[in-house]
Amino acid sequence: MVKVYHLEFGGQSYEVGVEKAGSKTSVTVDGKKRFVDLARLNGSGAFSILLDGRSFDLEVKESEKGLLVFALGQQFDLIVEEERAYRARLASGGGKTAAREKEARAPMPGLIVKIEVAVGQVVEPGQGLLIMEAMKMENEIKAKGTGKVKEIKVAERQPVEQNQVLITFE
């Protein structure tokens, strides 16, 4: 029996099917079926995975949003839902994506140097929202999607904590 999971990364949706037959497990992504073997490397969330023989290391950690996965040196913040839960959410009007960008957060502790937008302003993806100083450098926080600024929750020269909400969008 194939079990289907619904995943989201960077606003994109993905479906992965997983099937167990005896001692063999297979996954299906984009219609391509592969045999997999997952082996836990140590007490933590580190694994070795073989995908039709291709070898990868990865780490999986539970995160606020879903799972934080490290693979090929990269970090992926994924939302993972069983198909059933996903369909239930859709049916209850939960929207097609689980977590639409509704706010800008501070990626690390720092100091707000400059606010570059105003309430009511419509921003485009990649547009600068504000500049914060952290680790002796000034960094620009950019909009990840289109949105209309609802509230600016910080002021210039204000120190902020990691993950603090800076700006909300309508």
Place this chain on the structure above:
Amino acid sequence: MVKVYHLEFGGQSYEVGVEKAGSKTSVTVDGKKRFVDLARLNGSGAFSILLDGRSFDLEVKESEKGLLVFALGQQFDLIVEEERAYRARLASGGGKTAAREKEARAPMPGLIVKIEVAVGQVVEPGQGLLIMEAMKMENEIKAKGTGKVKEIKVAERQPVEQNQVLITFE
């Protein structure tokens, strides 16, 4: 207040005093007092230790005998007792050392190739007791102390498990 521990390694006895005064801890070995700082490196038994500023890494694991300690690349199998327990054991006639060598054990799984002693024979430290094959090599198991062979619990060509008792002494 100084608390005293009694330790044994390789048939030798050692005493270590430990004293806590406020946030400072000191230890006394051979009459020499030193300030120590122990910091746990990770979930397991790995530590960083500063002894009057001198820095060492070590690992401590619970073992059958007491503690198995790794320091400076070496492995030490220690018996550690609080002074009280040590004195109680002495008083109850437990002998001066906690674990006198009373038997020869297999240091690893292997095959007994040759038995070099007979029951009733008195052996000297370093004398060959038997030869076992392990890891494609033949290795001689030697007597660690003086003793009279009481029982030979294995036969030639017999496979043995790690830690299996091979010979007992009177």
Place this chain on the structure above:
Amino acid sequence: MFKKILVANRGEIAVRVIRACRELGITSAVVFSEADRKSLAVRLADEAYPIGAPPVKESYLVAEKIIEMAKKCGAEAIHPGYGLLSENSAFAQQVQQGGMVFIGPKAADIRILGDKVEARRLAKEAGIPIVPGVEFPSGRSEADALGEAEKLGFPLLIKAKAGGGGKGMRQIERKEDFPSALKLASSEARSYFGDGSVYLEKYLHRPRHIEIQVLADAHGNCIHLGERECSIQRRHQKLLEESPSVAVDASLRQKLGGAAAALAQKAGYLNAGTVEFLVDEKKNFYFLEVNTRLQVEHPVTEMVTGLDLVALQIKIAAGERLPFAQGDVKWNGWAIECRINAEDPAQNFFPSSGKIDVYREPAGPGVRVDSGVYQGWEVGLFYDSLLAKLICWGPDRAGALARMRRALEEFRLFGIATNIPFHKALVNHPRFFSGDFSTFFLEEEKGIMDGSEAGLEVALIGSVLYKELKRGESRLRQAAATLASQWKGEARRAALRQW
């Protein structure tokens, strides 16, 4: 030779100095802040002493505490590493006044060569071309500054007069942006270096950043060890360095090396130093500044010359003669260094922090890693984001790059975001591979990491399998609980039957 050296630094460079000490049979003592009690440097040093709270201003920048600790533990010399107090002439002076040796240049050299204006004056006197620029002391009017800026022409750079390492540096494209940029740069300069004076400098078109390593002993010997190419920078922070440079041939090497050594000689320089140049597309070169300390990127020079720069620093500081002459320096092969930083490429390279859950460095032939971390280490936000330097050697540039590609793929560092994916994209980039780049490279190639989500499919599959594993485990726990309650029931029934 010294019996004990105190290392007044942290991270990978503290480890680097500890290694050199140990190879020379010198006891190494390191100072550490509360955040660094379990650091690799503390673990590897012979001795380690606490000097205060995590913020550098309460520990690693407090000269008095460090000097007191050095005296107390009986150190005869202090190695400052790079950054922190390494270019602080007052600290060098205090060390000397404390009866110890500062492993680096004389305090006066640090002061003079560390001052951009003084250094330019010296370079000019030594006949070395300099980038057009002008000093601008804090206090002069904005109008004056704008006038000077217009004389130089845009684009231009504003730098802190007393600074280094790209800190407080600003690039201005248009006249309109100048006044506000000047204000910010001056205020940054004041807060970081205690002096709001800045320096305005012409911004060359697509220059390369090429620097020359020099070594001078106390016996009048002064040599250079060839160049390092450091053009790959983001926000004036070097990310990848190599030696030699594709842009430097034997003739240019001789000119640059000669100029650098002449300047050092003229300044009566002592110990290791680096003379930075900009080299334009026509191979004209311009003096930029002097770094009066060991550079982060010194390993690439070590790998092509076979020399140990830190050991040489220590020997020079102990009064020994350089054990070779300029003619004995031989360059062999090619070396490249990638700085592995705790930075999140997905978040505009913001510093990241957290626990390193999995850490295994690449190794094997031609690979060197200078690192300050280990599996289980918590990366905090108090210090800069450099975790490790990955240096690869090959018989030629293609060989070194092939090895770097291999080593980057092999690096296992899970738990926090790093710039490893950036380096993978960089060393696979055709323009970088061809050698056709300048300090503008990363600005010109903003999309360098686009489409580099090779790990996504593995991540998708991995997370589904992880969920299945968790589900299996929780089912197992449930089954065990059911079984246990069944047993209990059974036992109760059995007990009842007995009665």
Place this chain on the structure above:
Amino acid sequence: MFKKILVANRGEIAVRVIRACRELGITSAVVFSEADRKSLAVRLADEAYPIGAPPVKESYLVAEKIIEMAKKCGAEAIHPGYGLLSENSAFAQQVQQGGMVFIGPKAADIRILGDKVEARRLAKEAGIPIVPGVEFPSGRSEADALGEAEKLGFPLLIKAKAGGGGKGMRQIERKEDFPSALKLASSEARSYFGDGSVYLEKYLHRPRHIEIQVLADAHGNCIHLGERECSIQRRHQKLLEESPSVAVDASLRQKLGGAAAALAQKAGYLNAGTVEFLVDEKKNFYFLEVNTRLQVEHPVTEMVTGLDLVALQIKIAAGERLPFAQGDVKWNGWAIECRINAEDPAQNFFPSSGKIDVYREPAGPGVRVDSGVYQGWEVGLFYDSLLAKLICWGPDRAGALARMRRALEEFRLFGIATNIPFHKALVNHPRFFSGDFSTFFLEEEKGIMDGSEAGLEVALIGSVLYKELKRGESRLRQAAATLASQWKGEARRAALRQW
């Protein structure tokens, strides 16, 4: 060039081959036994395929399974590493018959040069001195053997005719011990190599074990890469190797190198191979045997020549020409390798097993580690005890040794016993340092590790602090439990008051 190579080995050498493949842009596939599912080689390879149960006879020695897997995954060539099937001429033949390339010599070369008697005959023909010795086929009478032995004189060595790597080798000091030793050696030879024939060889007085690396391509080019000194052995197992050797000067190097290359040329040899010699105190040398494969200790040659032997093996197997001539080979500095084994020095160097709880390799300038393990890896008893090779380079022997001392001190490997303390004692031993040693060294210096219990005091203090920590933790738990029960009581009382 090949697109995919199958690595028919495990441990550090599988990792080594995977690295070379990756640097050449070749896909690497490794086979693994059930015990190696999580091995470093499996983790680092591009592809990994299971071939059976842990015992080598059910996995790594089953030629058919390996060849089937290679075909199935589309490999064009197979690298056998060292040990296992690497010197099995039938395997080499099967690989070729399967339409793939065996990365190593031709099957016939393996058979002929791997046969001690044939190899000696070839060497004799090439005019190379050989150690006096005689073949002794299984089946001949014991009396005959004793006669031959007496002709050679004691001490002598009994070796398996078809063997290598010290397996089945026995040294006999006195006539009386000969018959039983012969019986044992012959039975061991039969069980390991399928042939009970042995070889009796005169045992030279305090010889050095010096070997020459040769490389030969399919275009008639055959060169040597200088010597490796491998005299530090226990039970005929090499423990530390270096290149160059203190006993070899330029003239001897030329003689040894010339002899080795001549022998290889005469045999029409292909790919990498090693010619082993014994060198006596008067610098007379005697041919010993040929190893028709990559050696464990190849990295010391790589570090002094700057060459990548595994990459060259692959290129030669792909039909490429050697990219340099004998005259282009340059030796630079000194390299030393310590084999880090899972062996317990306190238990007569018995193999140890268990989980590696803490693992951090030494790194930094001049240090290379070729390892097959990682933190968390379980060392089992199915395979040989080599965990990692620590290789250090320095400009001269003293420099390489200083670095090795530093690297050994820096190595963190906790959880199982290793021979690191032995290596520490060795590299600090004055006679070893002076270079005055032979293959008898470890026999002569049996007390080399006496008194090397530097860690004991730290262990004593550490365990007391550990006990205190545990006591504190359990007290804390107790206090929490008491508090909880107090709260419960309080809640009960509060509830009662309510009513």
